[in-house]
Amino acid sequence: MSDVSGSELRALMARVPSVEKVMASAEFAALIGEYGRTQVLNAVREALDAWRISARSISAAAHSANSAHSTSAPQATHAAADTATTPPFSALDTVQLHATVDAALRGRNEPRLRSVFNLTGTVLHTNLGRALLPDEAVRAVMSALTQPANLEFDLATGKRGDRDDLIDDLICELTGAEAATVVNNNAAAVLLTLSALAANKEVVVSRGELVEIGGAFRIPDIMSRAGAKLREIGTTNRTHLKDYDEAINARTALLMKVHASNYAINGFTKEVGIGEIAPLAHARGLALAVDLGSGTLVDLSQWGLPREPTVRETVEAGADLVTFSGDKLLGGPQAGLIVGRRELIAKIKKHPLKRALRVGKLTLAALEPVLQLYRAPEQLAARLTTLRLLTRAADEIQGAALRVQPALQQAIDARYTVSAEPMFSQIGSGALPVDVLPSYGLVVRMTDGKRGGRHLLALEKQLREMARPVIGRIADDALRLDLRCLEAADEAQLIAQLAAQSGARTKSN
Template sequence: MKQNLFAALPAMNTLMQSPAVKTLCDQYGYTLVKHTVQHVLTHWRSQIKAGDETEPTLALLVQQIQTAVHEKGDMSLRHVVNATGVVLHTNLGRAVLSPAIRDTFEQVAFGYSNLEYNLAEKQRGQRYHHTERLLQEITGAESVLVVNNNAAAVMLVLDTMVQQQEVIVSRGELVEIGDSFRIPDIITRGGGLLKEVGATNKTHLYDYERAITETTGALLKVHTSNYRMVGFAESVATADLSQLAHAHHLPLINDLGSGLLVDLQPYGLPAEPLIKEELKYADVVTFSGDKLLGGPQAGIIAGKKEYVDQMKHNQLTRALRVDKLTLTALEATLHLYQNPDKLLENVPTLRMITQSEATLANHAVDFMQRLLELPTLQVSHIKGESQVGGGSFPGYTLPTYLVTVTTPLYSATKLEAALRLGKPAIVARVENDQLQFDVRTLTATDDELIIQRLKELVSRDA
């Protein structure tokens, strides 16, 4: 039996000459496909030796070769449809860049640029100059610097300003961000000596004042943007900390994390500290580019010139610098802030967060009506809740509408898996044995993609 199975294995040349494998060669290249075919044949021989009695048909091997080549040759990082309703979904790439910046981005990405070339002076320029004016204008800061993320920004600030000096921070603000990165560790890695004050739930101004000594280098305030403390809790306002720090000739550093540039309270969201307001009191502020700002991943340092200019000459800045793609996306996004009347329309993050219930309801009804045209689907729409995500507006949810789908052909978990593992990948929710699509994070194009994928699935198995 074993010899018969070995004899039944298609020859290498037979597999390479099959139409499907030839197509793979045209798409992915001969070398990758040949190595994959060899690997599949070796695997089959090992399985037969181990006693596997599955018949190695040409069709079966070609299918395995196609799957293996796609896994090796296709992009690992790819487009995903976000139907979760989490606007700044860290696992799905956080902020969606504005379509309005696409042309500018492509021109710089696929050609040469004046990244570090001063066209007017015909000499070497500074890459940070491209975003400097806009950030100063929008935040009101004397000077700014962009690095690769906010954790890097905090580290650079501390490395520059408080080497081997104490940094006073409230115990209630010793936050942990994604992937177990913690503020205390960032402080010590940045060269500072951590000095905790107050209690977990309450810190008073006098706690900071009593902790100040001749070895104090700075006061640090950390905005708890990824959690909210309620009940018997109290923290010190930035204005009060500023007054205390400056009375002792110390700088105040404020890590704002998510970094909000426009007030969203008129749209029903709770108050969050605004960069421009916090800079009235703090000497240096740091925040992210890919959260509420709605741009690419970046850490933005804004503040007084005497401090920020020192950071520009810190050797660590070279290791933390951003490339032309980040700077292009950030500058183009910042340009959108120059037109406040169209800001919510042009910045997807802000548009999704501020959508009205009426807009969401209309979207859900339209989407539901189109899904009802597909066979075997039971579809409805219900009220639900979305999250801003990305460590922004913690503990606050946004009212939304969910389109729910069930079918006798699949369980909710199997339908979710089929969509998530398909192309394009569609990430949705499963609750109460229903597949749920939150329309807050869906575009018209996303709707079309979901409808097409569901049509393929129910048509195939109907």
């Protein structure tokens, strides 16, 4: 529609169907059945309003162009008006209205939390949800979602129970601790411990252990928020036992050791072990708290992974309290676990913050079966998803890369060349930062050998916008897709998705 006059615009507006007529039409019945009347009604009103605004804008532009036409080069101006004044509809097209409303509703109702392909090479990727749960945990969560459960009900006595009782004995069995409690993450575990045991008092920590984790979250900050006063000792690279001894005074509440799981200092270094600090703390009537961060319950070196101190070893070395994550090396849901001496755990559980930081039934439902897997350590590498991914052999991953490579090459245009190459994965989430795992993946470079720049960014965006987003990383002038986390079922889905992309691209060409 060009040269829309005022009378033509009024005629178009008059033919716009009423909202009630649109909603009563057969075409919109299915949408109402799927999304409900309220959502469809709002979307129809928005679409009609947008059409009216567009039509008025086009009419105004045509009027302006016609005015210019009467005072300047007629033919050129008229041609410009024809080009600039094509509206969404020459009259309101109900078919297109339906398509517009349908697209709006689909976009509005698409889940924000979506499954992605983690091809970053980081197994425990904080931004992608960290640990994947084993099947046993998934089934337990489904049951807790759909059926009532004894979250705080003691089945033996018929009275109110404590939700920690669901997993307390199991955690103590696996760690050797006297008691345990669970909160929503390890930062919360540290915050609660300090708030309950060190408010308005001093906590002694080595300067080399004042770590910062993701999101600029720092140990000194959490101490401040907990009401504790940091007593910093030693230097960045060297701390001695006498530094702890000399820092203790009448205001000292705790000695604290923080496992530096997200960085490493090499060279001229010295740190004091738990076995040395614990006797000093106990001789001075103090408790030793240890933040293990991504704590593990088993010795990872038996599967060829770098060794990390286990929670049991930390307890046996003399730590009175140990805090660690549930969704890192443990391989469970997001949670923060606190284990240690019974009287200290009891004091922590009585603190008002405990209720604010406690976990719900879904976390407990997922955590218990994950902990149960540790009772059969000989089967752990096969049954615990995180450990299975970490121990996956490079030649197995190479096979996946060779199968996916042709599908990816066909799905992208000829400007890019895809090759299967060895690479290195990392554990992630602050765990073992300097250790890498031999892996295999796909490397996408520019066919002409140039640097890539915006073209690689465009391809990365294209993959990220697929039905199930593909998340890789750009490094060294190439898009790199590490396939360590791509197991058999996901591999088949990725190849099918790439084939669909290839078919759509061929059809559009």
